[in-house]
Amino acid sequence: MTAPTPTAVRAAADLAAIREQWGDLLAAIEEPPAAEWPPREARGFLDQLAAADADRHAAEPVIGRVPLTLREHPAPLNLSALTAALDVERDLFAFADHVASRVQRLPRAHRTETHGRYRYPTDTADRDHPARWRYQTAASPGSRVHGLHWAAVWLEGRALNDAVPGAEDLCTPLPPLLLDQLAATARAARRQVERVLGRDGRTTDLPDPCPWCGGSLAARTRAGGEPVVLCRSRGACSAPAEGRTRGVWRGAELAELWGRLDGARRAAA
Ligand SMILES: [Zn+2]
Structure with a gap:
């Protein structure tokens, strides 16, 4: 396997930054916007840094799904945070759909024969493989049910062309143009998150x-x-x-x- 390109590394870093700050963004929706930076007091900011550092040393889960999903807020206090969360979630979900349509293999079918008649049932284990990005349908939210965190993790894996254990052929590497588009989308989304959290250079x-x-x-x-x-x-x-x-x-x-x-x-x- 070849080393990831600088664009791939940058895209993955921006996606990681988005998911690491996602909890803060969801929490910000519930708080009135602060008049000045930092939104919460500075010691909270430093606590976060210390916690983030401790997290980095903890074992990384193989499939990084956490139930940190954007829910309905009957009375959001910070509309900028809510708007940013909705925008970023929509953009990354749509981009994951787009990437999956380009690089993710369709579920396999098995050929079976009964009394001379062939049938091709879908391999359900392959179709439901946890590393697969699943599309939204009328009946199911697909991978969207796992929230933004999983979309970011999945896209990071595609940017870096990480092999999926047990399903190494699930995705092909991203073509360069698609990788450029992913990097641009991730950078814009990260900026949006950091701007609304007041972490954009103050x-x-x-x-x-x-x-x-x-x-x-x-x-x-x-x-x-x-x-x-x-x-x-x-x-x-x-x-x-x-x-x-x-x-x-x-x-x-x-x-x-x-x-x-x-x-x-x-x-x-
Ligand atoms: Zn000093």
């Missing part, structure tokens, strides 16, 4: 001082990029800086920073 001051030097801390997000926390003392910050930029925390380092902030808060309580 800076906010954290309420706690730097646990090492007492300087003020600022959290910054970039659309499509990893969040960063900066100590305003920068070069003068006394935080240990082995192998990284002094006074700057990103990725897994944020969990360490958060641990320190939490410790300082407990000590002060």
